[in-house]
Amino acid sequence: MGVSTEKKPQDAPDQSEAMNESSSRRPPSYSALSAEQAPLELPLLHLGPPTSSSTTVTRDQCVAHLKFLAVLADLRDTISSDDGLFGINDAEAERFPDLLNEARARIREKRWAVYTARAVDRYAEWWSIGLPRSRPMATINDLEHISYENIINCDTVVAWNTENLPPLDILMVWHAHSLNPRNFLEDCIRYSKISTWATGFPWEVIDRCINNNTMEYKVSEQAKNQFEQKLNSKWNNLHDQPAKEINCTYCQKVNAVPWTDAYFGDTVANAFKFGNGYADNSFEVKCVGCQHIIDHGRLKVAKFRKDLAATLYEDLPMPGSFINLNGIPDGPTGKINNRAIWYKLFPTRVVQAAGKNLMEFTDGRVGWCENILRLKEQLELKLHDRKILMAVHGFSGSNIHPAEKVHFRRMMSRYWENLGPFSLDLVGAVIRQGTFVDKMDQIDWLHSPTVFNTMDRLIKKYEVFFQIMLDNPRNMAVPTLDVDLAWHTHQLSPSRYYEHSTMSPSISNLHVFIDHDDKVDEGKLSDGFAWTSKMYRRATDGGIYSECTCWYCEATRTPDLYDRWITVGSVSRARTAADRLHDRPDISSDPNKNPHISSHSAVRPTNLYCLAERSGALINLRLQNNYRKAARRAEKRGRQRSDSKSSNNQGDIYPYYMPYAYGYPIMVPYYGPYMMDPSINCDSYASNPGCMNVTTGAAGNCCAGTCGGSAAAGSCAGVGGSGGCMAPAEDPAVL
Template sequence: MAITTDDKLESKETQRPQSQSPHERPPSYSANEAEQPPLELKLDLGSIPPSVTTVTRDQCIAHLKFLAVLADLRDVISSDDGLFGIFDSEADRFPDSLNEARARIREKRWAVYVARAVHRYTTWWSVGLPRSRQMATIGDLESANYGDIVRCDTLVAWSPENLPPLDILMVWHSHSLNPRSFLEDCIRYGKMSTWRTGFPWKVIDSCIDNRTMEYRVSEEAQQLFEKKLQFKWNNLDNPPVKEVECPRCKKVNAVPWTEARFGETVANAFRFGDGYADNNFEKKCLNCQHIIDHGRLKVAKFRRDLQATLQQNLPMPGSFTNLYGVPEGSQATKNNPRFTSMMFPTRLVKATGKDLSSFTDGRVDWCQNIDQLRERLEEKLRDRTYIFSANGGVNTKILKPTEKVHFRRMMSRYWDNLDPFALDLVGAVVRQGTFVEKMDQIDWLHSPAVFETMDRIIKKYEVFFKIMLDNPNNMAVPTLDVDLAWHTHQLSPPRYYNHSISNAKPNCMPIFIDHDDKVDEEKLSDGFAWTSKMYRRATDGGIYSECTCWYCEATRTPDLYDRLIAVGSVSRARDAADQLHSRPDISSDPNKNPHISAHNAIRPASLYAPTARPNTIQLLRLKSNYQKAARRAEKRAGKDGRARSGSKSSDRGPVADPYYMPYAYGYPIMVPYYAPYMADPCINSDTYACNPGCMNITVGAAGNCCAGTCSKFFLRDSRSIEWF
């Protein structure tokens, strides 16, 4: 008999009063919103599309169905009063900030659930996934044919009987949407058959009920999973503790996942919890009384990788691809500069191995966090003897810029990352949640024109991808519709990889286009404006974002750059933009429109307060255009009774500016000057063990930016790199 993955939660929901429904949504414009009908979509997910095809419309629709299931999962978990000992009644202590307090409580439940899901995914990755080859060694990387490692001959035979639970699929999904990191982890751990097979859309889609939008597998499949991994199928049926090894005595301690305490203020909600998934985890080892905390566990993670390098000849993380994200062997040339730079972190660690082994030994506790490890390594980088040794005595003793980038890439695996992967997967899932929510709000799935919409999106995405390939020095920013196709493309890793490197710009090295997991919100805004201009050029005046919100209108305001384009194209673009307000297929609700996709927007720690941000020319111009667009919307509302946000239906009444009142977990939260390119107000850094919504760029800080983006570079040609 088929059962759902959330039977336990469903039984709870039948006992919950109407007012505590876990599927509570932001208020709709219609008081009598009809229940959505069951989907009747026949998708072709089995045939192999031509090699030149980026993604198919059926794959995009299957992706939308999966995202809808994830959205429901988050609603159910975050709304379960009392789950993980976190109660809704805590919010009653803050009547002046009741909605924000409720949102923080829901966020904390979801944060703990995701941390548990990542733990389960880690075990499934190790035990549940087949290994197509042994872990890559330094010898493998040094071979001339190392680049052929992406050509795996085996596939994973996915079926409904061997699919994992939904929470593990969710983490796998977010892991894959960081393509360079996912490729590195697959190479490092010998999971190239998983990389080549990609996300099994046909099998996953067959397990999603079109009526209830639930992920279902057979009872036999669940029992098989539990027997192999020694986990319960349902995340919530597993113990409330995690086993953590003491860095000093190596004894295993059972520590609680969370001991969440809301605190005295909403601003500092859950800052002082000391469970494993909390911000301030700290426990004493029951055997040796040694302090165990996140800082020491990150050092222990580095030490394990260090010992694997010294004893098993395994490369250090961050050493598996060149600066362009491509695995590149020595090519029978001993002094290949890209290869030597790629191997620099591993060779430096081997050269300093004896000292680092002593320094990171948990028994002496000299190194307690990554800041102290960074300082020690910087001492070695200032010693030319080590640089000379790391370069095999061939290159100069001066540290090259490319070697700095690779070294910093290696360290980014430890700065704010407790997982054995190339990135913090808890943060990846949480940031991806913003995109999941937007897709759920737009709800293309229930549109009668969903197939035509997907065809239009794919054509738009192909233009976007060409913009990225032709302009590797610039950051192209997708709209939500483009991002759907981009994400779907990335979930077929070999197809995405081959499409990326085979269409590289002439006279440049092949580049594996990455999907930046963390981007400064101000740079995201600038990148979106630039992308809009390039799209108009590529399509002869086409509109990149059809959203009618104030921000998207602001980016459509012609400026000095636009005047360089032919006057006719600018005029057509302006006329087309004005006509958006009268089109029946453009929603009056900005949350239903595909404006900028900002799920990866983060806020640098040194610029955390909006008032502390520099008043750059770009930011001032954006604010000016934003205010002009707002005034135009007000005039339209006065003339024909439309809502301020561009609503075309006067019977709905005025609608509050959605960028001053975003919805966080179903509750409206007032945020001064919030725009769609800004960091998600739902993410509160104090809720997590590793901060998913911020990076530290202050001088001397360890930082937690995504791999390879700390030192920005751009390519002039295949032979030079310019730094800034």
């Protein structure tokens, strides 16, 4: 690879304004220009950092991001439609003539799931070998040192060029990793990759490798050879090793296991659920040496044991201990009663105190701990052991502080639904970004002659949105699709994003690193969007947040009794502006062609499949009333109702809807922007990317004693991140 570091320049280069004549004369458009795409004509993009520290992102960076997303969309289409890839054949769908489209979609999804699992495995190797280390790995002593908060200050940057960029699949995983800012910061600190964090996504170099006409990512043969020699891997994911090598947890013998056995199963509903490959849901093989079982559960326990050994013998903190509840890597402040460091290191101190017993319990040769559920039960015993708590706290009291509970749940979230070495499951992170990538590809702003004006407009909206997040750290703000593009682009410059987020305290006098949790329940996102729309109207004196004409956006846009703090004039202006959206030529009645609500982060609690239960989270009464009003207005304008083709019940608030999954229409119960992505079939993955298990006693829940007495109070998706798409703290009650 030859990736090196160089001194960071003292002054950022000036960014020139690059914009063609036509874009300055015409109003920005969100609609696609034509069915046939013309060759992409863009001026030279200037992709250096913004010249002002108060600037979030530039329009050229957003355009470069759009190009990269277009390349990812093409990659997914190519891989998923490759008949026979990984032994997964399209002919399997013919066995289900009544569910042909859904079966075809599941087959394509499974190919992409296996490819993504391979990409994450390659990314982990590249992360370890291909990226420079900026310092020795942080120890417990480092976290307790008064200068620890300076660990993110780095004088060097990674010297990216066209000869040392990794393959596209690795860039894709890096992209998704960066879009979980707190997790990415923790991993960069933990594995000493701060120079990578400080440098950010190398837009300028990546942009040079993307062909504007073909949207292909290409590098020189020299760059490919350099990568292959450095990592001992093939440049092309598909040309790499056909099997995954894993160590038996009993005898440590290396086993070459298949990525998938391509077993579809007997029903479409359970497609690929019972596969035995490493990237399959039910992975299980016998060791070629000792004949003991190897499965995902045992591998997760082995991951915990490896981290435990590093804590006991190398003085390294356990995962989840590197940042505080606001996302800040803070050190001691010098105050006598400062307890923040104690809280942050609580899980590390617990496993240190119980270290000998835990090492024995998780020893694969003994076979006592076969999965994370058994580990969870053992840790519950430790949290109720007065001797251990006395060793941790230094006194006999058995009470655990709320902040300590949150940090303990954060540590455990690193092992639930997560096989890799990182603080989150990166396969799931990539898959959850699929909806966002597809929507940006459908809108196709790149081919609009007003693309730069469109970027200017969405950046202005994003800056208002960002201020809303800063001013309301306890609330969950939800972006529209156009705002999300700017937000994602901002996060891909991690150091600047961190600085912009923490440069001034919030209303509650807290410095908060605003997170982006991409695993949030559908209902919470709906509530959050309604709240964000109100706050945006307030901040912009009646401005329209979502320029979309679907029933949901119209319903949430209609002012109601909850808007009492808005003046009568503002309400009137908001209604007038909303009505005018239908008369604008650049606003389509098709939500796929508008800056619709960004739904890529919607997931579903596994015990809440009942529509009646979910409807309460959609602010049911208000949405019903406003939807009927929006439908009547649409009929008066002569527009077709969104449910007219798919539902004969005109009074049905949740009509059936036909979205497209991997190119095929799949019927789902109702239309709403916060449905879990219909392209995600949870059974196709080793770890579930689209659901949260909140069933009492499930392995993904927090250990008893860390949730105030409720065993189901938290899940793997609700800890360790923000607790909401934008909310900055894992548990607001502890702040």
